[in-house]
Structures are given as structure tokens and as C-alpha cells.
Amino acid sequence: MRMGRCSWLATSVDFRFVGLATTTRGVKAASLALNATLPTSIAKEEKFSEYKIHINGDANPSVAGSGKYFEGEKEEFKNEEWKERMETWKTRQEKRGLVTKSGDGGHDKDDDDDFLIAEARQPLWRKVPIPSRLINPYRIVIVVRFIILCFFFHFRILTPAYDAYPLWVISVICEIWFGLSWILDQFPKWCPINRETYLDRLSLRFEREGEPDRLSPVDFFVSTVDPLKEPPIITANTVLSILSVDYPTEKVSCYVSDDGASMLLFDTLSETSEFARRWVPFCKKYNAEPRAPEFYFSEKIDYLKDKVQPTFVKDRRAMKREYEEFKVRINALVAKAQKKPEEGWVYLGSEGALDIEGKELPKLVYVSREKRPGYLHHKKAGAMNALVRVSAVLTNAPFILNLDCDHYLNNSKAVREAMCFLMDPQVGKKLCYVQFPQRFDGIDRHDRYANRNVVFFDINMKGLDGIQGPVYVGTGCVFNRQALYGYDPPASEKRPKMTCDCWPNWCCCCCGGSRKSKAKKKGLKSLLGLGGLYSKKKKMMGKQYTRKSSGPAFDLEEIEEGLEGYDELEKSSLMSQKNFEKRFGMSPVFVASTLKEDGGLPEGTNSTSLVKEAIHVISCGYEEKTEWGKEIGWIYGSITEDILTGFKMHCRGWRSVYCSPKRPAFKGSAPINLSDRLHQVLRWALGSVEIFLSRHCPLWYAYGGKLKWLERLAYINTIVYPFTSIALLAYCTLPAVCLLTGKFIVPTLNNLASIWFIALFLSIIATGILELRWSGVSIEDWWRNEQFWVIGGVSAHLFAVFQGLLKVLAGVDTNFTVTSKTADDNEFGELYLFKWTTLLIPPTTLIILNMVGVVAGVSEAINNGYGSWGPLFGKLFFAFWVIVHLYPFLKGLMGRQNRTPTIVVLWSILLASIFSLVWVRIDPFLPKQTGPILKQCGVEC
Numbered sequence: 001m002r003m004g005r006c007s008w009l010a011t012s013v014d015f016r017f018v019g020l021a022t023t024t025r026g027v028k029a030a031s032l033a034l035n036a037t038l039p040t041s042i043a044k045e046e047k048f049s050e051y052k053i054h055i056n057g058d059a060n061p062s063v064a065g066s067g068k069y070f071e072g073e074k075e076e077f078k079n080e081e082w083k084e085r086m087e088t089w090k091t092r093q094e095k096r097g098l099v100t101k102s103g104d105g106g107h108d109k110d111d112d113d114d115f116l117i118a119e120a121r122q123p124l125w126r127k128v129p130i131p132s133r134l135i136n137p138y139r140i141v142i143v144v145r146f147i148i149l150c151f152f153f154h155f156r157i158l159t160p161a162y163d164a165y166p167l168w169v170i171s172v173i174c175e176i177w178f179g180l181s182w183i184l185d186q187f188p189k190w191c192p193i194n195r196e197t198y199l200d201r202l203s204l205r206f207e208r209e210g211e212p213d214r215l216s217p218v219d220f221f222v223s224t225v226d227p228l229k230e231p232p233i234i235t236a237n238t239v240l241s242i243l244s245v246d247y248p249t250e251k252v253s254c255y256v257s258d259d260g261a262s263m264l265l266f267d268t269l270s271e272t273s274e275f276a277r278r279w280v281p282f283c284k285k286y287n288a289e290p291r292a293p294e295f296y297f298s299e300k301i302d303y304l305k306d307k308v309q310p311t312f313v314k315d316r317r318a319m320k321r322e323y324e325e326f327k328v329r330i331n332a333l334v335a336k337a338q339k340k341p342e343e344g345w346v347y348l349g350s351e352g353a354l355d356i357e358g359k360e361l362p363k364l365v366y367v368s369r370e371k372r373p374g375y376l377h378h379k380k381a382g383a384m385n386a387l388v389r390v391s392a393v394l395t396n397a398p399f400i401l402n403l404d405c406d407h408y409l410n411n412s413k414a415v416r417e418a419m420c421f422l423m424d425p426q427v428g429k430k431l432c433y434v435q436f437p438q439r440f441d442g443i444d445r446h447d448r449y450a451n452r453n454v455v456f457f458d459i460n461m462k463g464l465d466g467i468q469g470p471v472y473v474g475t476g477c478v479f480n481r482q483a484l485y486g487y488d489p490p491a492s493e494k495r496p497k498m499t500c501d502c503w504p505n506w507c508c509c510c511c512g513g514s515r516k517s518k519a520k521k522k523g524l525k526s527l528l529g530l531g532g533l534y535s536k537k538k539k540m541m542g543k544q545y546t547r548k549s550s551g552p553a554f555d556l557e558e559i560e561e562g563l564e565g566y567d568e569l570e571k572s573s574l575m576s577q578k579n580f581e582k583r584f585g586m587s588p589v590f591v592a593s594t595l596k597e598d599g600g601l602p603e604g605t606n607s608t609s610l611v612k613e614a615i616h617v618i619s620c621g622y623e624e625k626t627e628w629g630k631e632i633g634w635i636y637g638s639i640t641e642d643i644l645t646g647f648k649m650h651c652r653g654w655r656s657v658y659c660s661p662k663r664p665a666f667k668g669s670a671p672i673n674l675s676d677r678l679h680q681v682l683r684w685a686l687g688s689v690e691i692f693l694s695r696h697c698p699l700w701y702a703y704g705g706k707l708k709w710l711e712r713l714a715y716i717n718t719i720v721y722p723f724t725s726i727a728l729l730a731y732c733t734l735p736a737v738c739l740l741t742g743k744f745i746v747p748t749l750n751n752l753a754s755i756w757f758i759a760l761f762l763s764i765i766a767t768g769i770l771e772l773r774w775s776g777v778s779i780e781d782w783w784r785n786e787q788f789w790v791i792g793g794v795s796a797h798l799f800a801v802f803q804g805l806l807k808v809l810a811g812v813d814t815n816f817t818v819t820s821k822t823a824d825d826n827e828f829g830e831l832y833l834f835k836w837t838t839l840l841i842p843p844t845t846l847i848i849l850n851m852v853g854v855v856a857g858v859s860e861a862i863n864n865g866y867g868s869w870g871p872l873f874g875k876l877f878f879a880f881w882v883i884v885h886l887y888p889f890l891k892g893l894m895g896r897q898n899r900t901p902t903i904v905v906l907w908s909i910l911l912a913s914i915f916s917l918v919w920v921r922i923d924p925f926l927p928k929q930t931g932p933i934l935k936q937c938g939v940e941c
């Protein structure tokens with residue numbers, strides 16, 4: 001069975017268990033008892049649903065009980081904040097010279113209010129174009145480089161090296177491929193932009209004094225799968241950073257997906273929510289940053305700087321001790337969890353909805369979807385879709401922020417940054433997501449394996465932001481929920497155009513057009529009879545609804561009522577109910593939630609039935625015969641689900657925004673040892689190959705749609721790059737071959753030809769330098785990126801191409817190998833960790849081959865005397881180019897103890913020597929040796 005291949009499925013005995021334990025207002029908030037009865041054999045599978053969820057009393061108790069108290073607190077706090085804001089605003093205006101400090105001692109309150117209102121009307125963000133003195137030379141050089149490249153190819157193709165014909169053919173093919181991939185990579189960087197946000201205006205606009213807070217609610221998703229590779233303390237830190245985010249508490253909900261169905265994580269979360277009761281108020285009181293305790297306490301900065309409250313030192317010390325105790329408790333859980341009780345677990349929650357100061361805590365929900373053998377679970381994408389549905393049923397926030405379990409919130413205002421775009425009245429509705437760059441902790445100082453990916457995050461993504469928006473990278477991304485439901489963005493004025501899915505326009509007619517246009521959505525609404533209900537309700541209420549453009553506000557009961565007693569006339573509505581179910585699955589509650597564009601739950605629902613519904617929408621058969629993973633939610637079919645999901649949205653005409661605040665919004669961990677890093681890169685590349693071979697390949701998908709062509713180029717680049725590895729492998733072998741055979745891929749150059757070579761070389765350097773100048777990326781980061789491009793290319797990408805083909809031809813399923821996240825503070829011990837993997841063979845062989853080549857070439861030149869150094873120079877340069885790029889790899893191979901596993905050395909030496917021998921044999925290399933042999937006598941004739 002295919003699913004059996006997934007390690008996490010095979011290792012957990014309890015994969016048939018699915019539990020959804022929800023706790024409102026913190027895990028402790030709802031007094032909850034989850035009684036999970038785990039079936040022990042497949043035969044009992046059908047009875048798996050025997051687990052019970054008891055919710056003692058109202059699961060949402062804090063709303064009425066503590067609401068008043070909280071409101072009072074908040075108002076006081078708000079007034080304080082308001083004054084503070086006014087002050088900062090005034091000083092800033094003074095600096096700008098807009099407000100004159102007049103002798104009368106300032107303005108009266110009315111004046112201030114006017115200023116604030118005016119300020120609140122200002123845009124929430126601004127495009128900051130790259131200064132033209134930086135960007136224009138860059139563009140000119142790109143054009144020049146392009147022209148030079150054309151002349152270069154003209155020369156290369158028309159002047160073959162006749163004595164080394166095959167070498168010449170191979171090298172020219174490789175060069176053409178490199179040229180094409182340069183175009184794919186370069187032109188999407190044509191008009192990069194930066195953005196600036198104004199958080200104070202956001203707050204002035206949506207958090208007015210004396211009015212209810214109007215910021216949009218956000219559902220946070222955290223995905224985890226393997227508690228051994230992803231230690232619970234890491235997930236706990238991510239969750240704590242979310243719970244203490246600087247955002248209105250009642251608008252934050254955190255959903256943790258546990259794909260490993262481990263009670264360990266459940267227990268960890270309940271401990272975490274207990275700890276949050278102290279941690280959250282501490283963070284908010286002292287404005288702690290970052291709000292993940294592990295990282296907060298290990299910051300090596302003067303934590304007393306800017307702190308004025310006298311209690312701070314005492315509180316911090318106490319907090320630190322508590323965190324250490326918390327860690328011990330989690331470790332105890334981990335130790336206990338290693339022995340799995342056969343008969344299952346019983347978990348009993350306890351009470352408490354508020355933090356120690358009596359303030360509300362955000363909601364925390366643990367979700368473990370049902371998994372069974374025989375069902376495809378679609379890895380992370382499947383988990384995220386389960387969360388989309390659960391959250392739609394339980395909170396239905398209009399925005400969703402998704403994070404890997406190790407990506408904690410490093411900037412507590414990150415969500416506000418995103419809201420500056422998403423709540424913007426002009427562009428907000430057209431944005432599918434706001435992507436933040438991925439930043440990392442715990443990477444070695446020199447970032448040996450280019451883990452930081454700076455070139456991608458600070459150059460390519462900014463380029464894309466100037467076109468249609470950055471690609472989605474899987475984490476640190478705030479989504480517009482409507483975009484996840486497969487709808488088109490709201491059309492601007494014009495009649496909504498149909499988006500074609502497959503081949504150019506002409507086949508649209510035969511495909512039957514689009515499945516997801518806004519027009520159709522509206523049609524469905526009215527067909528479903530909801531329109532009718534809506535107007536009925538409007539009449540009943542006797543007042544006009546203020547909700548603009550969005551779906552009808554209706555009660556769940558009403559839908560059900562409405563759908564139950566249908567007469568003949570309303571048969572068609574039932575038909576379209578079927579349509580909706582085909583699309584979203586059999587959950588009226590979920591379907592109803594999708595129509596609420598501004599989010600929120602239907603009125604008059606009770607939490608017990610919602611929890612029941614939530615369990616229903618995560619059952620493993622739910623997605624069958626629906627469009628989940630095909631047209632809606634996270635898209636299936638590639639283990640880099642992120643690229644595919646973002647791509648579908650861009651094809652529909654959505655725009656995305658790249659937001660990189662000064663203080664990094666999120667931080668994660670990265671695999672810092674060579675083998676793990678190569679495996680990660682292998683997974684990404686494999687995912688790209690999967691997309692390339694699927695119906696969603698950007699080369700042919702969705703023409704005639706709304707995908708901008710430069711954006712398409714960028715997407716093509718992200719899925720064809722693994723194929724560059726073949727050219728790269730050939731090109732890295734060439735110098736060794738040349739050195740061993742004494743031939744070269746280029747015939748002797750005349751003056752004009754050498755000009756093209758030099759010009760190309762210079763233009764490559766010039767684009768590099770100018771790119772670094774506008775982006776602010778350091779030369780070291782750029783160089784690491786170049787090196788890793790070669791290392792990854794000749795190992796991971798190469799394997800990805802073959803595995804991808806194997807998948808298509810032989811149906812071998814691809815595996816999502818989760819990257820280990822270490823929790824220990826052992827500084828960079830990981831860097832030197834060495835794990836044997838086949839991925840190491842090709843680069844090792846290449847290094848040895850080139851070194852042998854250099855030695856052979858140099859010794860031959862020594863023997864041949866002065867005259868032969870000239871032609872050798874080109875070849876040596878070429879070989880050094882390879883060796884220098886592979887240098888970090890060589891270092892990784894040596895490990896800390898300078899020890900490399902014998903098997904790698906053996907294999908590589910074997911391959912390298914076979915290869916050199918073959919060349920020596922079949923080549924007129926030996927006859928040429930007559931020269932050197934004669935000279936060996938030492939007599940100059």
C-alpha cells in the first residue's frame with residue numbers, strides 16, 4: 001500500500017486515531033474531557049469513532065463572564081495608548097516641520113483629533129521604489145549582457161572545435177541551457193520594489209478610542225507531524241509566541257495540526273496553555289521580544305536596556321525559572337511518551353480560561369485528523385486543508401496565518417504588518433496572501449550551505465513583488481481565506497472574465513469554461529436558495545443590512561430549515577446544494593461559512609454541535625469526490641505544495657504582497673549539516689519536478705488567464721531548475737576531461753572572439769555587483785548561493801530529476817522526509833554531523849576528477865616546457881571554477897574530525913579512476929606523451 005511508505009504512518013500504531021479536542025479560550029478554557037478509545041486492530045476500524053468528547057458546560061464561557069471586566073481593563077489601557085500615540089505623532093510632525101511649536105503651548109483637543117483623523121486616512125503602506133541611480137544601471141547592464149550573450153552564441157555555434165567535436169557539442173548545449181535559465185531567472189527581477197507599512201495608522205484607523213476594535217480576526221495554523229524530529233518544546237515555543245501576539249486577544253485563534261496523532265503533543269499543548277497564563281501577560285506587560293521563551297531567554301543582549309519598570313528584573317527572573325520548570329515538565333512528557341500505552345490514552349482537561357491577571361487568552365485548538373491505510377493523506381497539504389475546514393467551522397476568521405512548527409513569531413506586530421495590506425480598502429480585497437521572508441536562527445556564521453537563502457528572499461522575491469507578487473514559501477504567510485476557496489479575485493469594474501484552466505483560449509469552449517468564476521459563485525448562491533432566505537430574513541428583521549458585497553448573513557438553522565421543506569419549485573436549489581457539496585464536501589456548516597466573506601460564525605450556533613461538525617470535516621473520507629486539493633485549499637500533487645498553491649492563486653488573477661519588516665517577522669530553524677540540507681533541497685527539487693510533470697506545469701497551464709507573463713517566467717524557473725543539474729554535471733566534468741585529454745571545448749581564439757569572451761565575463765560580474773547594490777545583499781551571501789547552486793545541482797537536483805521521472809513512470813510515491821529540528825543548545829554540533837547518503841557520490845567524484853585533472857595537466861605542462869602553459873591556463877581556470885564551487889562540500893565531507901566515511905572515498909576514487917582510465921585509453925593521449933617521455937632524460941635538444 002502506498003501510504004505505508006510514509007514513515008510517520010508506519011511508525012505510529014495509533015494512526016487510525018483521530019481526535020479533535022477543542023478548547024475555547026486556551027486549552028484550559030473549556031472544561032473539557034477527551035476520552036479517546038483507540039481501536040487496536042484493523043478489524044475494529046469501523047468503530048474508531050468511539051472516542052467521546054465531553055464538554056462540560058458551555059465551551060465558550062468567558063464571553064459573558066469575564067467580558068465586562070476585560071472591556072474595562074482594555075479601555076483604560078487604550079486611553080493610555082491613545083495618548084502615547086498622539087505624542088509620538090506630534091513629535092514626528094514637528095520633526096517634519098508640519099506642526100509649528102507655537103508660543104500658545106500647543107493645540108486644543110479638537111485640533112489634535114482632526115490631525116489624528118487626517119493621519120488615519122493616510123495610506124497604510126507605501127511602495128518604495130529602488131532609487132533609479134541603482135536600478136537603471138542594473139537594467140542597462142542586463143540588456144547589454146543579453147546582447148553580448150547573443151554574439152557569444154553566434155561565435156560558439158559557428159566555430160566548432162574540430163579536434164574535440166563531441167566536447168564542443170556538449171559544452172554548447174550546456175551553455176545554451178545556462179543562457180535560457182539565466183533569462184528565466186533574470187527578467188522577473190526587472191522591477192524590484194520594497195514596501196513600507198504604517199502600523200500607527202492601522203491602529204488609528206481600526207482601533208479608535210471608545211469604539212470596538214475593528215481589526216480582522218486571524219486564525220493561526222501550525223503544522224507538526226513527528227514529535228521525535230520536531231521536539232514538542234519547539235512547537236510549544238511557536239504556540240506561545242502566537243498566543244502572546246500583539247493583536248486583540250479575542251481575534252486570535254491558534255490551530256495546531258498533529259499529523260502524527262501523538263498524545264504527546266496534546267499533553268504538551270495543555271501544559272503550554274497553562275504556562276501561557278503567565279507568559280502572555282508577562283510579554284504584554286514588558287513588551288518582550290521575541291515572544292517565544294526559549295529564544296527570549298537566550299538572547300545575548302542587554303535586556304535591561306529601555307526597561308524602566310522596577311519590577312522587571314524580578315519578574316523576568318521568576319519567569320525564567322518558570323520556563324525552566326515548564327521545560328522539565330515537557331521533557332518528562334517526552335520520556336513518558338516513549339512507552340506507548342496499548343489501550344490508548346485518556347486525557348482529562350482542567351478548567352481556567354483566563355491568564356493570571358484575569359484577562360482572556362486566545363483560543364487554542366488541537367487537531368489531529370483521521371488517517372487510515374488506503375486513504376491518501378497528502379502530507380502537509382492535507383493537514384492544512386483539514387485545518388482550513390476545522391477553523392471555518394469553529395472561528396472562521398477571514399485571514400489565516402500559517403506556520404511550520406518551528407517558525408515562531410519573532411516580531412509580535414507581524415500580523416499588524418500584514419493587515420496594513422489586507423485591510424487596505426483599495427487593494428486588500430485583491431490580495432490572496434502576504435508572504436514574509438523566512439529567517440533563521442542557529443545557522444553557522446558563514447552559512448556554509450546557504451541555508452539563509454538570502455539571494456532568493458532579498459532579490460528574487462522583491463523582483464516578483466514588483467510583478468504579481470511573491471511565490472508562497474510554505475510558512476510565514478497570511479492568507480485571505482476566500483482565495484483558498486478557489487474563487488477569483490473581485491473583478492475591477494469589468495465583467496468577470498473566465499479563467500481558462502488548461503490550454504489556450506480555444507479549448508475553453510470544449511472544457512466548458514471555468515469552474516470558479518465569481519459569476520458562478522453568485523449563481524450558486526442564488527440557486528442554493530440562500531438569496532431567497534437572505535431577502536426573507538431581511539424582511540423579517542425589518543432593516544437594511546450594512547454588509548456590503550459579501551454573502552448573506554443567515555443562520556445555520558435557517559439553511560437547514562430552508563433546505564428541508566423544499567417544494568417542486570425549489571428542486572433546483574437542491575441541485576446546487578449538490579454542486580456546493582461536490583465542491584466543498586458534505587458539511588452544511590462549512591458551506592455556509594464559505595459564503596461569509598468577512599468571516600465570523602453564523603448566529604445561533606452552539607459550540608457542542610460545532611465541535612461535532614469539526615470532527616466530521618476532518619474525517620479521512622471527507623474530501624472524496626470534492627475539489628479539495630484540486631481547485632481549493634492547499635493543492636495536492638507535489639511535495640512542495642507551497643509553490644503549487646500560490647501558483648493556482650496567481651493564475652486566477654490574485655495578487656500577493658511581500659512584506660519584510662525590519663525586525664524579522666518569523667524565525668525558524670534550518671538543517672545545518674550537509675546531508676540534511678541536501679535532503680531538504682532534494683525534496684524541494686523533487687516537488688518541482690512533480691509539478692513539471694503534472695497538469696499544473698506553468699509551461700502550459702492557464703494561458704489566456706490572468707497570470708502575468710513575467711510571473712509565469714518566474715514560476716517556470718522554479719520548476720525547471722532541477723533539470724539544470726544535468727547540464728551542470730556535464731559542464732563540471734568537462735574541465736577534467738579537457739585536462740586529461742589535452743583538448744579544449746573552444747578552438748584557438750582570434751582577437752574578436754576573445755573580446756566576446758571577456759565582455760561576457762565582465763557583464764556577468766557587472767550584473768552581479770549591481771544586483772548586490774540595489775538589494776543590499778552581501779557578497780559573501782551571494783557567493784555562498786553560487787556555491788550551493790553547484791553543490792545542490794550536481795547532487796540533490798540530479799537525484800530529484802530521476803526520482804521524479806521514476807514516480808511518473810513507475811508510480812513510486814514520493815516521501816516527505818521531515819527535517820529534524822534540534823532543541824539542544826549544543827552550538828553547531830550539528831554542522832559537523834555526518835550522515836552517509838548516496839547524494840554525496842556525484843559531487844565527490846567531480847572534485848576528485850577535477851583535482852586529478854589539474855595534477856595531470858600541470859605535470860604535463862611542466863614536462864612540456866614553457867610553451868604549453870598558455871593553452872593550459874584556460875583549462876586550469878575552468879577546473880578551479882569547479883573546485884572552488886564545490887569547496888564547502890569538501891569541507892562538509894571532511895567533517896569536524898577530518899574524517900570521511902571510507903565508503904564515499906572508495907566509491908569516488910573508483911569512479912574517478914575508471915573515468916580517467918577510459919579517457920586515457922580511448923584517446924590519442926598516450927602517443928602525445930612521446931614528447932614528455934623524451935624530455936624526461938633532462939636533455940634539452
Ligand SMILES: O=c1ccn([C@@H]2O[C@H](COP(=O)(O)OP(=O)(O)O[C@H]3O[C@H](CO)[C@@H](O)[C@H](O)[C@H]3O)[C@@H](O)[C@H]2O)c(=O)[nH]1
Nearest residue numbers: 223224225259379380383404405474475639640816818819
Ligand atoms: O506529512 C506532513 C509532513 C510535514 N508536515 C509539516 O510541514 C512543515 C515543514 O516541514 P520541514 O521538514 O520543516 O520542511 P522544510 O523544508 O524546512 O520546509 C519548507 O518547505 C516545505 C515544502 O517542502 C514547506 O511546506 C515548508 O513550509 C517550508 O518551510 C513542518 O511543520 C511539518 O510538521 C506536516 O504537517 N505533515
Ligand SMILES: [Mn+2]
Nearest residue numbers: 404406669819
Ligand atoms: Mn523546516
